[in-house]
Amino acid sequence: MLDLDDPVVAARLEDLRRMGLTRPEAVVYTVLVSLGPSRAKDLHAVARHSREEIYRILKDLESKGLVEARLEKPTIFTAVDPETTIEVLISRIKKETQERTRNAEELGIWLTDIRGATAEEESPGQRHHVRLLHGRQATRVSNAMIRSCRTSCMIATTAGWLSKMNEVGNLEPLATASEKGVKVRIVTEVTPENIKYVTNYRGRFEIRHHLGVNRMVRLMLCDNSAVIFALSEKGEDVEGLLSLYSDSIPMVEGFNLIFEKLWADAIPATEVVIL
Numbered sequence: 081m082l083d084l085d086d087p088v089v090a091a092r093l094e095d096l097r098r099m100g101l102t103r104p105e106a107v108v109y110t111v112l113v114s115l116g117p118s119r120a121k122d123l124h125a126v127a128r129h130s131r132e133e134i135y136r137i138l139k140d141l142e143s144k145g146l147v148e149a150r151l152e153k154p155t156i157f158t159a160v161d162p163e164t165t166i167e168v169l170i171s172r173i174k175k176e177t178q179e180r181t182r183n184a185e186e187l188g189i190w191l192t193d194i195r196g197a198t199a200e201e202e203s204p205g206q207r208h209h210v211r212l213l214h215g216r217q218a219t220r221v222s223n224a225m226i227r228s229c230r231t232s233c234m235i236a237t238t239a240g241w242l243s244k245m246n247e248v249g250n251l252e253p254l255a256t257a258s259e260k261g262v263k264v265r266i267v268t269e270v271t272p273e274n275i276k277y278v279t280n281y282r283g284r285f286e287i288r289h290h291l292g293v294n295r296m297v298r299l300m301l302c303d304n305s306a307v308i309f310a311l312s313e314k315g316e317d318v319e320g321l322l323s324l325y326s327d328s329i330p331m332v333e334g335f336n337l338i339f340e341k342l343w344a345d346a347i348p349a350t351e352v353v354i355l
Contacts, residue, residue: 082114082126099169100176101144104129108137109146112159119154144168185224210326218308218323219248225302226253232263234301234339236293239271242278251281258284267342269293270352278349288346299335307335 083089084107096106111127112118120134127134138157141147145168150156159165213221226233233254237245245251258264264285269292270278278287299309306327326332
């Protein structure tokens with residue numbers, strides 16, 4: 081029988097707690113793994129919880145996909161195999177880490193926005209943020225910009241980069257923004273290279289085709305309040321990206337004019353015929 085007072089067992093229970101289970105959940109699941117298919121009263125004797133608490137904990141574990149119940153009288157509970165359990169817990173950890181990372185990125189941008197003037201800045205009233213971004217730093221900032229959008233997001237991108245939008249994580253926040261009512265417009269060159277992505281995206285966003293975008297700067301504007309644009313060459317290597325972020329009003333307005341000109345000169349992606 082499993083000894084909950086054994087130091088090794090106690091350490092493993094703590095590991096399970098750090099991976100997202102509560103202490104009672106870790107105890108009940110571990111006991112169930114040790115005993116095999118069991119009734120609640122069998123677990124009650126080993127796990128040191130009341131029968132009512134055992135049922136509640138088993139229900140919580142079942143909702144997390146770690147326990148299965150066989151509808152008999154009395155109900156028989158079975159622990160999901162350890163390999164599957166670890167996969168479930170790792171998946172939850174990754175999801176929570178991604179959410180915390182996104183929150184941290186947004187927090188960083190917000191803290192930068194509320195930052196007072198530094199010694200190098202002549203006047204707080206004249207301060208604007210201009211930052212040079214390297215590699216995936218640019219994709220993190222762009223994703224944070226998308227998540228902060230309230231009304232509009234405008235993107236001009238090369239044919240090759242459109243196919244990478246999902247890879248760098250742009251698609252999910254763009255889709256979420258669109259669902260919240262943000263108007264998402266994308267100008268790109270529709271080519272055999274990216275037609276399947278255009279087809280997938282155009283149901284969610286407005287996409288237009290412009291023959292010259294592959295020779296122009298890649299940029300993203302959010303709410304006409306911030307812009308990020310690529311300084312690197314046309315090459316699509318994420319790690320080699322060099323970009324500039326700014327919320328300078330003149331700079332944002334200038335790139336807004338560039339985008340609107342591209343948009344006006346472009347045609348709906350649905351009108352493009354790829355042979």
